[in-house]
Amino acid sequence: MAADPALLEVQDLTVSFGKVRAVENVSLSVGQGRVYGLVGESGCGKSTLAYALLGLVAPPGRIVSGAVRFRGQDLARMSYRELRRLRARHIAVVFQAAMSAFNPVISIGAQVEHILDAHPGVYPSHQAGREYFEELLRLVRLRPEQVWRTYESRLSGGMKQRVAIAFALLLKPEVLVLDEPTTALDVLSQRLVIDIVRDLHQSLDTTVVFVTHDLAVVAELAERVAVMYAGRLVESGTVEEIFFDDRRHPYVKALISAMPSVAADPARLRPIPGQVPDLSALPPGCRFEPRCALAVPVCPLVEPELVVTASGHAVSCHVVNSGLGRDGGQ
Amino acid sequence: MSLLSVEHVSHRYQSARDDRPVLQDVSVEIESGQDLAVVGESGCGKTTLGRLIAGLTRPAAGTVSFDGADIWQLRGAQYREYRQSVQLVHQDPYGALNPGLTVAETLAGGLRHQHIVPRREVRDEVLRLLGLAGLDTSRAFLERYPHQLSGGQRQRLVIARAMALRPSLLVADEPVSMLDVSMRLSILDLLKSLGRSHGLTYLFISHDFGVVRYFAAGGRIMVMFFGVVVESGPVEEVIARPRHPYTFLLLDAIPEPDPRRARRRRSDATRIAAERIEAYPAGTGCVFANRCPFVRDRCRAERPPSLPVAGASGHWSACWYPEDVPSPLLPAGGAAEKAGSSSLSGSPVPPAGGGPAVQAVDLAARPAAGEVG
Numbered sequence: 275m276a277a278d279p280a281l282l283e284v285q286d287l288t289v290s291f292g293k294v295r296a297v298e299n300v301s302l303s304v305g306q307g308r309v310y311g312l313v314g315e316s317g318c319g320k321s322t323l324a325y326a327l328l329g330l331v332a333p334p335g336r337i338v339s340g341a342v343r344f345r346g347q348d349l350a351r352m353s354y355r356e357l358r359r360l361r362a363r364h365i366a367v368v369f370q371a372a373m374s375a376f377n378p379v380i381s382i383g384a385q386v387e388h389i390l391d392a393h394p395g396v397y398p399s400h401q402a403g404r405e406y407f408e409e410l411l412r413l414v415r416l417r418p419e420q421v422w423r424t425y426e427s428r429l430s431g432g433m434k435q436r437v438a439i440a441f442a443l444l445l446k447p448e449v450l451v452l453d454e455p456t457t458a459l460d461v462l463s464q465r466l467v468i469d470i471v472r473d474l475h476q477s478l479d480t481t482v483v484f485v486t487h488d489l490a491v492v493a494e495l496a497e498r499v500a501v502m503y504a505g506r507l508v509e510s511g512t513v514e515e516i517f518f519d520d521r522r523h524p525y526v527k528a529l530i531s532a533m534p535s536v537a538a539d540p541a542r543l544r545p546i547p548g549q550v551p552d553l554s555a556l557p558p559g560c561r562f563e564p565r566c567a568l569a570v571p572v573c574p575l576v577e578p579e580l581v582v583t584a585s586g587h588a589v590s591c592h593v594v595n596s597g598l599g600r601d602g603g604q
Numbered sequence: 605m606s607l608l609s610v611e612h613v614s615h616r617y618q619s620a621r622d623d624r625p626v627l628q629d630v631s632v633e634i635e636s637g638q639d640l641a642v643v644g645e646s647g648c649g650k651t652t653l654g655r656l657i658a659g660l661t662r663p664a665a666g667t668v669s670f671d672g673a674d675i676w677q678l679r680g681a682q683y684r685e686y687r688q689s690v691q692l693v694h695q696d697p698y699g700a701l702n703p704g705l706t707v708a709e710t711l712a713g714g715l716r717h718q719h720i721v722p723r724r725e726v727r728d729e730v731l732r733l734l735g736l737a738g739l740d741t742s743r744a745f746l747e748r749y750p751h752q753l754s755g756g757q758r759q760r761l762v763i764a765r766a767m768a769l770r771p772s773l774l775v776a777d778e779p780v781s782m783l784d785v786s787m788r789l790s791i792l793d794l795l796k797s798l799g800r801s802h803g804l805t806y807l808f809i810s811h812d813f814g815v816v817r818y819f820a821a822g823g824r825i826m827v828m829f830f831g832v833v834v835e836s837g838p839v840e841e842v843i844a845r846p847r848h849p850y851t852f853l854l855l856d857a858i859p860e861p862d863p864r865r866a867r868r869r870r871s872d873a874t875r876i877a878a879e880r881i882e883a884y885p886a887g888t889g890c891v892f893a894n895r896c897p898f899v900r901d902r903c904r905a906e907r908p909p910s911l912p913v914a915g916a917s918g919h920w921s922a923c924w925y926p927e928d929v930p931s932p933l934l935p936a937g938g939a940a941e942k943a944g945s946s947s948l949s950g951s952p953v954p955p956a957g958g959g960p961a962v963q964a965v966d967l968a969a970r971p972a973a974g975e976v977g
Contacts, residue, residue, distance in 0.1 A: 315784040316755075415879060431646075433882065456859070460645040460811050465857035466878045487785055490859035494866040513863045532789045533861050534818035536843055536932075543818060545789035549754050565786075 281306045281481055282327055282365075282449060287340035289322050289331055294553045296322040296335065298505045301580075304449070304498075309475055309482045311496030311513070313489060315550055318502040321370070324451050324485045328365050329357050362393050366447035370454040370485075372438035376426035382437060383422040389444055396445050403444070410440040413477065414470050432463030436470065443474065450474075452484040456491050468494045489533055493517065501526050504551050504561040507580060511587035521598075523589050525562045560592065568593045606633040607773055607805055608657060608690070613666030615652055615831075624885075626652045627663070628831040634773065639799070639806040639823030641816040641839060643854070649831040650809045651695075654775045657807060658692045688718055691766035693795075695778035697758035701750040707734070707761060708746040714768045729768070737764035738794055756787035760794065767798060774799075777809045792819050813858060817843055824918070827851045829892055830885040833910065837919030847913045847926035849896045853877045855932035871930065873897040890924070898928045 280303040289297040297319040304310045314320040325331065326342055329349040342349045344360060352360065361367075369375055377385055383404075390396070390403040397403040408418040414436035421429075421437060429437060435455065442450055455471065456464040472495060475482050486492060492499055492513065500510040501523065509516065509523040516526060528546045548565040557563060563573040572592050580590040581598055589595060610632040616625045626649045634640055634657075642650045655661040656668055659675050667674045670686045678686055694700040701710060711730045715721055721729045731741045737760040739745065750758055759779065766774060776795060780788040796819065799806060806823075810816050816825060817839060825843075826836040827850060835848035846852045856874045860866040876897040883894035889904040890896070896903065902924050913919040913926060923929070 315786055430882065461813075461854055461857050461859075462645060462878065462881055464859060465874065466881060468859060469875075469878065488859065489785070490861040490866070493861050493863040494859045517863050529786060530861065532786055533814070534789065534792070534812070535814035535861050536817050536855060536858055537860060537862065537865070538814075540818045540821055543789055545793055546786040547790070549756055549787065550784065 280304065281345065282483070283343040283346075284323070284327070285341050285343070287323070287326060287342060288338040289319070289326055289335055290338045291335045295338070295505050296553065297326065297502075299340070300500075300502070300507045301340075302500050302507065302510055304481060304483055306448075307475075307479055307481055309471075309495055309497045310484070311492040311499045312483065312485045312502065313487065313492055313499060314502035315487055317504075317550060317553065319505040320485045320502050321453055323502070324453055324483060325367070327449075327451060327483060328361050328367055330361075330367075362445050362447075363396070364447055365449040365451060366442035366445065367451040368435075368438045368442045368453065368455065370457065372435045372455075373431055373458075375438050375441070376434065378426050381423050381425055382429075385441070386422075386444065389441065393445055406446075407440065407444055410443050411437075413443075413474055414440050415466065416440075430463075432459050432466065435459060435463070435467060439467075439470065439474075443478070443480070446478075447480065449481045449483060452482065454486055455484055456486065456488065464491075471495055489530060490535070501529075504556065505553060506561060507588070507590065508562065509587075509589045511585070511589075515585070515587045519587060521583075521587070521589055521594050523562075523591050523594065524566050524568045528565075528567070560590075607636040608634045608668070608670050610653070610657065611667050611669070613653075613656060613663045613668065615649075615656065615661070615664045624830070626831050627656075628891075629666070630828075630831070630833055631666075632826065632833075634805060634807060636772070636805055637803070639808060639820045641808045641810060641820040641823060641825045642828060643810060643813065643816055643825060644828035645811060645854075647830070648828040650811075650828055651777055653828070654692065654777045654807060654809050657773075658690050658775050659687065660692070684718065688769040689771050690773045690775065691769055691771040693759075693762055693766050693774060693776045693779050696782055697755060697762050698750075698782075700762050701758060703750050706747050706749055707739075707753075710750075710761060711765055711768055714765065718769055720769060733764040733768055736767060736798070737761065738790075739764065755783050756791065759783060759787075759791055763791075763794065763798070767802070770802075771804065773805050773807065775807045775809070778811070779808075780815060781810070781812065788815070789818075795819070813843060813855060827854070832891045832922065834892060834923070835919075835921045836910075837913070837916065841916055841919055843932075845916070845931060847919065847921035847929055848892075848923045849873070849877075849898050849929050850892050852929050852932055853897075873930065890922075898925065900925065 282304040284300060284302050287297055287300050288295055300323060312320045312324055331337055337350060344364060386407050390400050411418045411421055416433065416436055426434065456467050459467065468491065471482060474480055496513050499513050499516045501508050503525050509526050531542065531544045532546050534543060546565055551561055557574055559574040559576050560578050563569045570593055578590045578592045580588050581595045582588040610630060613627055613630045614625055615627040630653065642653060644650050652661065656663050662676055669675060675686055708730050711733050712726050715726050715729055734741045739757060739760050780791050783791060798804060808820055820839050823839055824836065825839045827834050827848065829850050835842060835846065835851045842851060843855065846855060853874060856871055877895055880895045885891045886893040886904065889906055890908050893899050893903040908922045908924045910920045910922040913921050
């Protein structure tokens with residue numbers, strides 16, 4: 275698994291909005307053909323990070339330091355035309371509010387034609403593009419004849435999400451970024467979207483990066499996971515490491531034991547005390563320390579280092595890493 | 605006598621395009637001290653039911669009665685008593701608070717208006733309510749506006765406001781679905797402990813079985829589909845042995861926060877049902893027939909009545925063939941889980957034996973991480 279060529283690489287990235295650092299010193303690497311989950315609560319920087327993967331950092335946000343590379347090429351050094359091409363052909367995104375991703379006054383089919391018009395080189399003919407879109411609709415379990423002539427307002431929330439996924443895949447991107455693909459959907463639609471993402475990853479070999487606050491969706495889909503807390507990466511590793519390893523960040527552990535589920539014994543659930551810190555008034559040390567059950571005197575004072583083991587499992591915690599020494603290093 | 609009862613209520617909203625009823629002949633009894641959870645997908649009518657119970661919407665047909673009296677016939681002091689006794693906690697703590705009122709004003713309004721405490725004691729009562737909801741009682745906090753509060757603090761304030769009127773029934777409409785994952789459990793715990801200390805009964809509306817199982821343990825559950833109650837019974841019993849295909853599908857579709865169990869193959873029934881997810885509810889026969897993976901001819905012809913499930917007390921299902929419904933793959937216990945995590949069909953849920961507790965999965969009994977890595 276470690277031998278995957280990195281398709282997307284984030285190196286020591288810091289994105290700030292004025293004084294607030296939404297993403298701070300985050301590094302991660304997404305291997306070709308992988309399903310990567312970015313997890314965290316609202317305001318932790320996960321969406322900012324995901325959009326930075328496409329070179330989308332909207333002002334007043336800006337990249338203060340670090341880089342995002344696609345196949346080794348720094349996005350910050352790309353021209354407008356190169357970025358446009360990157361977003362069209364290589365990395366596609368389905369935004370969180372897929373419900374409002376459509377033009378309400380033209381049919382779905384006309385919107386497909388517009389995409390094909392804007393990117394002429396992709397298909398030999400419009401007909402070929404249309405046929406591929408129909409194939410994609412079948413992949414997202416929709417009937418092409420039902421969708422093509424219809425308008426956004428006639429689709430349910432779950433259907434819109436699936437049509438939005440088909441739109442994103444139309445230009446055959448190598449990477450698909452999904453921002454909260456299952457949030458706001460009810461459980462049956464969620465199940466369908468999860469199964470579809472799994473299928474399209476298998477049948478099209480698309481690399482998938484998805485953002486979620488729901489650990490259950492991570493457990494269902496992700497191969498590798500990065501967990502963010504208050505702008506920082508606190509842990510990253512394989513999904514098994516995130517859920518089962520002995521060495522885990524206390525936040526991740528607490529998050530898992532704070533999730534009510536039909537399967538888990540209610541008596542074992544433990545709430546996490548306190549609340550997410552205000553990004554404009556952060557403590558100097560570990561950002562989870564005020565809520566952490568394991569905290570020791572050094573925690574509020576010194577920012578913990580992200581210690582990576584040979585397998586690539588990274589945890590940033592003084593207490594959990596104390597047994598490891600410093601040999602892990604970045 | 606039950607605390608609140610809903611009898612044969614039907615309701616529809618006026619809409620040019622869609623004339624489908626939101627509630628169809630729904631009857632519910634809420635007994636004092638027994639929480640009732642209402643579960644179903646969006647659009648199934650669960651929020652409308654909550655609004656009817658809280659007296660915010662008048663049903664088109666049927667009655668809602670509190671302490672035996674129709675709430676729409678109540679006048680004067682009796683009506684005030686009902687409005688005080690039944691309070692609502694909304695899903696959206698951002699929209700439920702007046703942005704122009706401070707924390708103190710938010711709580712003081714109801715106290716003054718309903719003369720809950722003498723005027724000069726209002727301030728002390730506000731502080732007591734804040735403490736009750738686990739909020740800061742400092743002067744600075746009292747003067748904050750909703751936009752200066754976090755999502756969790758807002759929801760606590762909404763809860764404190766509901767508690768101000770000394771309710772006996774609290775309608776909690778998806779109280780945690782808009783909160784961050786790390787805040788959810790503490791809000792649920794707050795509601796639970798208030799319920800115990802103040803003798804509250806909850807009508808708990810949610811689409812999340814996990815949250816329902818945690819919150820309404822020992823209570824009752826009611827599953828709705830397109831305005832019809834398709835199944836009801838004790839929470840643990842319904843989750844372990846659903847007797848309506850819709851309940852089974854909801855349970856089987858839940859994403860699991862455990863990667864090993866999440867990746868097992870799901871039942872074919874769930875796949876079939878997922879393909880039919882857009883099917884419009886049937887006009888005749890069973891309301892679920894067009895989406896049901898187990899549908900038979902009779903289902904399309906006659907609407908099934910709600911009938912007691914054989915061998916279980918207080919468990920009702922509106923299905924002609926409840927015995928066709930498989931058991932969802934809930935935790936089968938540590939040992940069985942290790943032995944055959946990929947086998948699907950042959951591992952039914954251990955019978956709960958009518959007892960109150962579903963067999964719990966032993967989280968500590970997982971194999972060590974080394975076995976996977």
